[in-house]
Amino acid sequence: SQQGEEDPQALSIQEGENATMNCSYKTSINNLQWYRQNSGRGLVHLILIRSNEREKHSGRLRVTLDTSKKSSSLLITASRAADTASYFCATGPWGSGSARQLTFGSGTQLTVLP
Amino acid sequence: DTAVSQTPKYLVTQMGNDKSIKCEQNLGHDTMYWYKQDSKKFLKIMFSYNNKELIINETVPNRFSPKSPDKAHLNLHINSLELGDSAVYFCASRHTGGSGNTIYFGEGSWLTVV
Numbered sequence: 302s303q304q305g306e307e308d309p310q311a312l313s314i315q316e317g318e319n320a321t322m323n324c325s326y327k328t329s330i331n332n333l334q335w336y337r338q339n340s341g342r343g344l345v346h347l348i349l350i351r352s353n354e355r356e357k358h359s360g361r362l363r364v365t366l367d368t369s370k371k372s373s374s375l376l377i378t379a380s381r382a383a384d385t386a387s388y389f390c391a392t393g394p395w396g397s398g399s400a401r402q403l404t405f406g407s408g409t410q411l412t413v414l415p
Numbered sequence: 416d417t418a419v420s421q422t423p424k425y426l427v428t429q430m431g432n433d434k435s436i437k438c439e440q441n442l443g444h445d446t447m448y449w450y451k452q453d454s455k456k457f458l459k460i461m462f463s464y465n466n467k468e469l470i471i472n473e474t475v476p477n478r479f480s481p482k483s484p485d486k487a488h489l490n491l492h493i494n495s496l497e498l499g500d501s502a503v504y505f506c507a508s509r510h511t512g513g514s515g516n517t518i519y520f521g522e523g524s525w526l527t528v529v
Binding site (some may be wrong): 331332336349391408 | 471
């Protein structure tokens with residue numbers, strides 16, 4: 302079953318504005334990751350936050366994690382047209398050892414207008 | 416330098432045909448995956464192999480048969496293709512050692528069954 306669900310499904314903003322996407326999940330996790338998918342391309346890892354962390358930064362990305370609410374947010378500051386993509390949260394890993402896997406949501410489609 | 420490469424990128428075929436998608440990774444990873452992304456962008460794991468051994472086999476019709484000749488390759492063969500098989504299929508890989516949780520994706524294979 303689907304573990305992570307992103308919200309909103311679609312987001313359209315002007316270049317220079319901040320974009321915030323949210324992810325909710327259902328069961329306890331070890332870590333939560335965000336991936337980006339440009340149109341017609343594969344998913345690319347952006348950032349990982351562990352369950353004992355509350356906030357993490359990477360360049361213009363800021364991720365928060367609230368394990369009590371089972372939710373995470375991804376903030377992209379000073380957005381650019383090149384940030385236009387689908388953004389997925391992935392939770393896990395589920396299973397042990399080599400059977401570990403991540404479970405993905407259906408993504409937020411971000412459009413940054415020039 | 417291609418990390419996870421899969422071929423073909425686009426495939427249009429008729430119902431009932433048999434087709435294969437090939438995947439290779441040059442990252443030295445020991446675990447490889449096949450994911451299916453539907454028209455709503457929901458990404459679902461299909462199979463996982465670790466060192467050529469099948470580890471995860473989600474509820475996938477037995478028309479889908481993965482084959483891993485070595486740990487750098489994981490091919491997907493589909494028999495008797497159906498309209499509902501139309502989707503984007505992503506190969507991915509991961510290193511299971513340490514805290515390796517990041518999954519590296521190929522660029523996807525767009526399968527259209529007509």
